[in-house]
Amino acid sequence: MRRSSSTWPTRSLAVLAKDIKSELRTRYAVGAIVMFAAVTVVAVGFSLGGIALDTNLQAIMLWLSIYFASAAGLGQGFIKEEEAKTSLSLRIYAPSGAVYNGKLLFNLIILTGLGLLIVPLFALLIGLNVVSYSLFLTILTAGLIGLACTTTLIAAIVARAAVKGTLFTVLAFPIILPLLILAVKGTQKAMSAGARFSDGLGELQGLSSYSVVMLIAGMLLFDYVWND
Amino acid sequence: MRLVIDRVSKSFRSRNVFRDISAEVRNGQVLGIIGPNGSGKSTLIKITASLMRASQGKVEFEIDGKIINGPDIRPYIGMVSPDLFLYDELTAFENAVFFARMSGLRLSDTRGLFDEFGLSGREHDLVRSYSSGMKQRLKLLIAAQRNPALMLLDEPSNNLDDAGKALVRKLIDGRQGITVMASNDKSEVQDAAVIIDLAHPLPGGSR
Secondary structure, eight states: OOBOOOOHHHHHHHHHHHHHHHHHHHOHHHHHHHHHHHHHHHHHHHHHTTOOOOHHHHHHHHHHHHHHHHHHHTTHHHHHHHHTTOHHHHHHHSOHHHHHHHHHHHHHHHHHHHHHHHHHHHHHHTOOOOSOHHHHHHHHHHHHHHHHHHHHHHHHHHTTSSSHHHHHHHHHHHHHHHHHHHHHHHHHHHHSTTOOGGGGHHHHHHHHHHHHHHHHHHHHHHHHHHHO | OEEEEEEEEEEETTEEEEEEEEEEEETTOEEEEEOOTTSSHHHHHHHHTTSSOOSEEEEEEEETTEEEOGGGGGGGEEEEOTTOOOOTTSBHHHHHHHHHHHTTBOSTTHHHHHHHTTOTTOTTSBGGGSOHHHHHHHHHHHHHHTOOSEEEEESTTTTOOHHHHHHHHHHHHTOOSEEEEEESOGGGGTTOSEEEESSSOOTTSOO
16 A cells, blocks of 8 residues: 555544544543533532622632533543553554644544533523623633643543543642633633733733643653653 | 564563563564463564563664664554454444554555455444454454554464455465564464474574
8 A cells, every 4th residue: 555645734633533533423521521511510500509609709610610521521532542452553553643633632622612511501500700701712712722731641641540530630630720720810800890801911821831831741741651 | 674582581570471582584584473371472572562661682673774673663563463452433444544544554445455354345334343353354454554564463363264364374475574473373373484482482582
């Protein structure tokens, strides 16, 4: 068979396409995330019993819900490969960079879906008093990108451990904490009275820097994590 | 092209699996690995593929004057092994196309390969619905489509009927490059240029 001039973006997209197809047929990650997101928000909503949260608490609760829902599903990309024992085939046939990029893109898509589910649900059941929508959506997007960059690398590390599910949440939390703090602060600013987009520029810069650092760290470290 | 296994030993904690195994094969040759269950045949294959580290010694693959070792060897490998699994939730064709894309291959010949490997007509079935023999044929197809410089076959005739076993023979006989084949069945590797017998390793490791 002849070789094509297949480059790393096409190989990364092939990993993504394989994961999407696989996910559509098994609902492995989406099922866990949707269930966790819905249960968390509904449980918080009902336990508040109609008591209105102030905007600071709304931002905290929103990001905690996003974090725990994503922790329930984002690790699955690599964990599933280990559990189904397909990781050996991937190691033999797929370049590690394509695997990392493909899984990262897959996590980004899953997180976008999570954002689209959890924000309206949260607004409906708990309340979100957003003042600057542009700032809110930009902070949300930057936070989700940072979350995807971080969780992809941690999932690759955790996937080969014996207690995968628990370890993922525990190991991810201290690493994601700076991101959560910045995302919560940015979201609080988007909800404060008279908020403008420029109010959250500091948090946006912080979130962007965090994402870039995690992305570069992931690209540099993944080879060692995957091949060792 | 040359594969050198140089005084490779492997132990798991205090248990020695094998010690000081050495062998060298060149382009067009087959290296046979035989031995009873638990003698370390699959372990030696994994060490060759850099999927496992040797406790001592090294494996080097030389191609076009370049010496390659560690994970860099993998783009040159096609592998069939009981430890290597395919995606059950994808069809056989989707599996073949995915692994072809990962290897940077054109897909025009993939359909033809299904015919050659006796899977034609079932290529759009989920792998989950395949028998163990059909899965083994698909693993052989995926390894063969890469036309690898180094083919690693760990018990390639597992679960195969007579036609499947003939397919393995044909695959090995018609190959360029180096083939490493591990088997419980001595007759399967009788034509190998070099044999490593893990039940009775000779000084130096091979015949």
